Amino acid sequence: MPSSPIPSLTESSRQVLRLVASSGPITRPRLGAILDLSKPTMTAAMNELGALGLVAAIGSQQGAMGRSATVYALGPAAGYVIGIDVGAGQVRAVAQGLDGSPLAAVEHKIAKQSRATIEEIATVVDDAAKAAILAVGQRGKALRSIAVAVPRIVSRNRLGQNKRRAPEAVLQRLRQSVYAPILLENNVNCAAFGELQTGIAKGRDIFVFLQVGVRVGLGIVIGGKLFRGFNGAAGEAGRIPFPWSLDAVPEREGLEHHLGSDALMERCIAGWSTGDAPATARELFDRAQQGEKEALTWVNRHAADIGRMVAGCIGFFDPGLVVLGGGVGQNPMILDEVRHVSRDLSWATEIANSTLGANGTVLGATRLAADYALARILGETPDATVVLPWNEAAADEPQPSFG
DSSP, X not given: OOOOXXXXXXXXXXXXXXXXXXXXSEEHHHHHHHHTOOHHHHHHHHHHHHHHTSEEEEEEEXXXXXXXXXXXXXXXXXXXXXXXXXXXXXXXXXXXXXXXOEEEEEEEEOTTGGGOOHHHHHHHHHHHHHHHHHHHGGGOSOEEEEEEEESSOOBGGGTTSOTTSHXXXXXXXXXXXXXXXXXXXXXXXXXXXXXXXHSTTTTOSEEEEEEESSSEEEEEEETTEEOOOTTSOTTOGGGSOBOOBTTBOOBTTXXXXXXXXXXXHHHHHHHOXXXXXOSSHHHHHHHHHTTOHHHHHHHHHHHHHHHHHHHHHHHHHOOSEEEEEHHHHTOGGGHHHHHHHHHHHSOOOEEEEOSSGGGHHHHHXXXXXXXXXXXXXXTOOOOOSEEEOOGGGGGTXXXXXXX
């Protein structure tokens, strides 16, 4: 059944709930000091939130003066959220409390990967969500929202178009089986949001996240929020015309093809001169890590190409920080060359590898779901690209489209 609606909260209660959700377990005196609330106001707020089950006492803590202070955390009625990352070969699902407390993590393989049908992927997505809910069990009273990261442009401006495109159909089964709003977001945007919330860019007001792997994408954070653009397509950096020269005509997504790991390996295998060429990008980087000279040469060439793209990002956004992620981007071996090339072509900017690894996207989706759920409880306007209703409404609502 859908989670119980939350009545309108007083302003002091909203302040307390927001702080408890962002800080985790905290004592009542500390809450009052940070929020500058009087004792009567704090008492009224805690009573209101406690009666609704949104905040609960979880223990006590000895203060500096020897007095014991009650520690509060989110209560059972605050509920939990799920983030889902629909990848090429697997679906990851993570369940967390609204304060980021971990509850469950599952991963289901997509059997046929690139040959899987829409219906088969839809089943895996639905199964992963159900497995996460089952793993949470009695620890979660209410599922507040689900955020799903997909490798597509997501835009509310295109609702109702291209209904046969994969992501819409992939979510139909999930929408029929869960009683919670479903947020849809681009996967690179989710990865960028994960860096903002829990990664190396935590607390940054502006930065960009460049994903380099099989494909290329850019997540942009400005003013502490995702910048999605008019069509939800901001960050489709692979669409930058490439190559530029007097004797070449740029191809659609030519830059994405050039920087993708498949094209890297095509060039590497064609140009390899000593013994057997590596078969995969992972093997190439492993052999470079072991000091193999030709492997190092190819890795440095690719890093220089990435550095040129980073220089373009710096010129466009002056972000102060560029976070490199994805299967290739997160590899520390490329970092020095990327920094060197981008600095020569633009100006000195902090560049760092993502520390969240393969889980960055699903963690970002989970935090997006949590922010959305908390905003709804607080009576605020959530920041979300596309929100789909659940159950019987699914057949009647217009569907999002993807480019």
